[in-house]
Amino acid sequence: MLGLRQLCLFTLRRFQAQSLCSDLLLSQINGCTHEDEVFSLVGRNKARLSEKHVGIALNMLWQLQKKKPCLLRTSDYVRNHSQFLTLCILAENKVEHMEDELIVDTLYSILRLNVEDHASLAKVLVTEAWKRLERQVLLSLPALSKFALCLYKQHRHFSPIIGQVAHIVDMKLDSIQDIRILSVLMISISEVITECFRDRLLHKAEQLLEEMDEVHFNYARRILQFLQNVKLRYHPLLAKCNRIFLENASHLDIHSISHIFGLYEQLGFDSAEFRLIAKQLLSETIDDYYDPETFAKLFSSLGPMAGSKVRERLLVTAGHMAEEFSSHQVLMILKTMQKMKCRSSHPLKKMASVLHKHLESYHVLQLVKLTQYLVALHCQDLELFAKLKTLLLGYLKSSVIPADTAAIIRVLAMLPSFQVEEMIINKAAAVLPQCRLHHLNCIATALVKWNHHGQLHWQNSSELCAKLLQKLNDCGFQRLQKANNLNLLLEELPYVNGEWLEEVLNEESLAMCQHLMDQITWANILPLSFFLIKSDHRCPALFDRISSVTVENIDKVSQFFFLSTVSYSVRKDRALQILLTLSCVNMRFSLLFQGHLEAYHMVLLGHVLAVAGYFPPALITTIFNVSFLSKLDAQLKGSDLAFVMNLIVLMKLNRAVCLECPEFHIPWFHKPYCQRMFHNSTSRINPQRQHIHRMLTEILGGSHYSRISVLTPYYYEIDFECVLDVNKKPLSYMAQNIPLDGGGGIHFRHDIEDEGRKALPPGAQRIALEFLDSKAFSKDYSRHLKGEPAVKKRHLEMLGYRVVQIPHFEWNSMVLSTKGEQLEYLRQQLYGIQ
Numbered sequence: 001m002l003g004l005r006q007l008c009l010f011t012l013r014r015f016q017a018q019s020l021c022s023d024l025l026l027s028q029i030n031g032c033t034h035e036d037e038v039f040s041l042v043g044r045n046k047a048r049l050s051e052k053h054v055g056i057a058l059n060m061l062w063q064l065q066k067k068k069p070c071l072l073r074t075s076d077y078v079r080n081h082s083q084f085l086t087l088c089i090l091a092e093n094k095v096e097h098m099e100d101e102l103i104v105d106t107l108y109s110i111l112r113l114n115v116e117d118h119a120s121l122a123k124v125l126v127t128e129a130w131k132r133l134e135r136q137v138l139l140s141l142p143a144l145s146k147f148a149l150c151l152y153k154q155h156r157h158f159s160p161i162i163g164q165v166a167h168i169v170d171m172k173l174d175s176i177q178d179i180r181i182l183s184v185l186m187i188s189i190s191e192v193i194t195e196c197f198r199d200r201l202l203h204k205a206e207q208l209l210e211e212m213d214e215v216h217f218n219y220a221r222r223i224l225q226f227l228q229n230v231k232l233r234y235h236p237l238l239a240k241c242n243r244i245f246l247e248n249a250s251h252l253d254i255h256s257i258s259h260i261f262g263l264y265e266q267l268g269f270d271s272a273e274f275r276l277i278a279k280q281l282l283s284e285t286i287d288d289y290y291d292p293e294t295f296a297k298l299f300s301s302l303g304p305m306a307g308s309k310v311r312e313r314l315l316v317t318a319g320h321m322a323e324e325f326s327s328h329q330v331l332m333i334l335k336t337m338q339k340m341k342c343r344s345s346h347p348l349k350k351m352a353s354v355l356h357k358h359l360e361s362y363h364v365l366q367l368v369k370l371t372q373y374l375v376a377l378h379c380q381d382l383e384l385f386a387k388l389k390t391l392l393l394g395y396l397k398s399s400v401i402p403a404d405t406a407a408i409i410r411v412l413a414m415l416p417s418f419q420v421e422e423m424i425i426n427k428a429a430a431v432l433p434q435c436r437l438h439h440l441n442c443i444a445t446a447l448v449k450w451n452h453h454g455q456l457h458w459q460n461s462s463e464l465c466a467k468l469l470q471k472l473n474d475c476g477f478q479r480l481q482k483a484n485n486l487n488l489l490l491e492e493l494p495y496v497n498g499e500w501l502e503e504v505l506n507e508e509s510l511a512m513c514q515h516l517m518d519q520i521t522w523a524n525i526l527p528l529s530f531f532l533i534k535s536d537h538r539c540p541a542l543f544d545r546i547s548s549v550t551v552e553n554i555d556k557v558s559q560f561f562f563l564s565t566v567s568y569s570v571r572k573d574r575a576l577q578i579l580l581t582l583s584c585v586n587m588r589f590s591l592l593f594q595g596h597l598e599a600y601h602m603v604l605l606g607h608v609l610a611v612a613g614y615f616p617p618a619l620i621t622t623i624f625n626v627s628f629l630s631k632l633d634a635q636l637k638g639s640d641l642a643f644v645m646n647l648i649v650l651m652k653l654n655r656a657v658c659l660e661c662p663e664f665h666i667p668w669f670h671k672p673y674c675q676r677m678f679h680n681s682t683s684r685i686n687p688q689r690q691h692i693h694r695m696l697t698e699i700l701g702g703s704h705y706s707r708i709s710v711l712t713p714y715y716y717e718i719d720f721e722c723v724l725d726v727n728k729k730p731l732s733y734m735a736q737n738i739p740l741d742g743g744g745g746i747h748f749r750h751d752i753e754d755e756g757r758k759a760l761p762p763g764a765q766r767i768a769l770e771f772l773d774s775k776a777f778s779k780d781y782s783r784h785l786k787g788e789p790a791v792k793k794r795h796l797e798m799l800g801y802r803v804v805q806i807p808h809f810e811w812n813s814m815v816l817s818t819k820g821e822q823l824e825y826l827r828q829q830l831y832g833i834q
Contacts (some may be wrong), residue, residue: 051095058109122154158192224260258297402434409442693706719771777809
């Protein structure tokens with residue numbers, strides 16, 4: 001009995017000593033300030049390391065790396081150290097004894113240290129965690145989110161284990177109260193969730209963002225990543241995330257700003273306020289970015305919105321640093337130069353010169369993008385294009401992926417002086433049955449271009465090309481006929497454009513959209529609206545459905561959805577505008593003044609409603625306010641194209657309000673802008689208008705009875721003007737001392753300040769004769785007049801004109817095939833003869 005007691009006491013003392021020693025070792029590991037200290041402890045205590053020591057040591061190695069700037073991290077040194085291999089072997093042997101959190105922490109640490117996904121330890125840790133998930137042991141939400149993030153970093157987006165994680169999240173969603181945990185889980189399971197589950201996640205994210213006073217910008221960035229993963233532009237959540245970025249602006253670095261801009265671009269979202277803040281932050285710290293990685297991100301973020309001096313400085317610096325850029329960074333720079341519409345040849349030459357050494361490192365789609373950028377920037381390096389051609393043809397010969405084949409054929413058609421090989425045509429023919437619509441469109445565009453420019457030189461090339469185009473059309477029809485999901489169809493249609501769509505598939509595509517219109521939801525309104533606008537067809541049934549869905553989901557749709565829907569109604573069918581103007585618009589006005597619409601979107605909204613003849617007082621008075629116009633000016637600076645386009649829209653709105661709503665007392669303040677615009681533009685009268693002018697001269701009795709290309713008050717330009725007295729006889733401009741056109745067909749514009757606006761005799765009437773080409777009408781059989789020509793006619797009538805519009809399809813018809821018939825037609829139009 002006494003011996004047994006002594007044995008128990010000895011065992012207890014030994015256990016206490018080991019625990020004390022272990023706790024001391026754990027404290028020593030946690031107190032390390034350098035990786036070598038960790039490795040030294042591991043080397044001296046291999047035999048005493050428990051699973052906890054091993055996990056904590058690996059985690060400490062990552063924490064020490066994490067404290068260093070990205071450029072100073074030494075992950076390679078850590079991974080290649082002999083004691084790191086020792087830790088990995090020990091961890092692999094002790095994994096079954098590890099606690100749940102320790103397994104996840106260990107997996108996370110080795111992945112952040114850039115251990116390969118297929119490394120033995122990574123596989124063992126994932127397998128053990130999966131086993132515990134199946135046994136419903138690993139149910140701690142923080143551990144689950146960290147494990148899900150590890151799987152996401154390993155690109156296991158469609159793995160069954162991700163499905164298991166998604167199932168647990170589905171069951172426990174109501175209990176998640178931490179936006180950090182939720183945001184990680186959302187991006188990790190985004191590829192394996194249903195639409196219903198997606199909407200529940202969005203609702204939960206909105207709820208948590210509303211409830212929290214402060215949210216770290218990284219959580220909002222993850223939610224943007226989730227929206228991008230599921231290809232959804234959910235404006236309420238986008239707006240909330242944008243607000244978080246604005247509140248945390250002082251904490252954003254160049255990496256975060258660059259990432260946010262990239263997500264915004266992919267989601268089609270724009271925040272003028274965020275752009276202005278980012279521009280200010282980056283401009284103030286422009287001298288701090290001197291290494292290639294951060295400068296490339298600075299260039300891509302700041303370049304498109306910078307002023308001319310900063311742009312020039314960025315371009316010069318990029319040229320000096322060209323040799324230091326990696327292949328990916330060169331691609332970033334060229335992409336941004338294309339956005340900036342760079343006209344400076346020196347930086348482009350520098351980038352082209354360094355590309356020669358990087359070409360072999362690009363994969364096929366990067367080569368495709370690179371070729372696009374160089375062609376768009378008008379690169380003159382023929383040797384570089386020759387190398388690109390060789391590489392692209394090599395990839396094309398070995399390609400088995402239809403998307404890659406179509407992309408290569410599309411960019412080959414962009415190359416200068418390209419001689420088409422028969423192999424290309426054969427390769428295209430082989431992949432046609434597997435191609436999606438936009439891939440077929442790429443191949444069709446290339447074939448038509450090559451055939452038109454005579455680049456097919458082998459025997460029977462034209463016949464072979466014709467057969468291939470027919471096969472291509474058949475494949476397009478078959479793919480449309482098999483479509484049964486509107487969302488999948490809309491993933492393809494927005495990327496289909498050009499003559500092939502218009503001539504071959506347009507009507508069939510619209511018919512299939514109409515067949516599937518019961519599947520229209522708030523989430524697919526935007527791509528559908530864009531496709532309808534691009535198709536230039538009038539589809540009342542589709543528009544009715546879009547309008548009703550928009551009204552039902554007014555709080556979910558973004559300004560892009562809303563403006564696209566309103567714009568489509570205005571451009572296509574005025575009879576279908578009532579629903580939006582009376583329901584959708586009025587419902588949306590309550591949100592306009594809460595900052596939900598950017599200033600330039602409000603101007604666009606005001607314009608499209610004005611085209612419809614609708615002028616909401618609250619919107620108009622808000623737009624034509626000095627503070628609002630100053631805000632608009634600030635938002636548009638940095639983007640020359642956007643600035644010009646929005647100035648034109650604002651001018652049109654200003655003109656419409658002055659003419660149709662004088663009670664608002666809004667002044668016409670665009671006169672100097674219009675004068676500069678017309679003064680700087682030069683054009684020539686096309687032969688058709690010259691022909692019509694000669695006929696007018698013959699009908700009226702002389703060239704002095706009509707004027708060509710006349711500016712009216714409020715700067716409308718009309719093709720032809722003449723004046724008829726009360727007896728419908730023409731009045732001579734020479735008799736009124738009004739100057740006429742010069743010769744040579746030059747497009748002379750008569751300023752409205754000249755004598756041309758003298759008072760007319762009693763009963764006389766000005767005639768404005770307009771020739772309307774195909775752009776003025778929808779392309780369907782109805783040939784419906786679009787909104788812009790309709791509102792021009794309305795405004796000219798307010799200015800005292802009788803407007804005669806000559807549709808191109810009437811003028812070019814067989815009914816008017818002779819000169820005599822055309823003269824009679826013009827005479828009837830001028831004199832109002834039925």
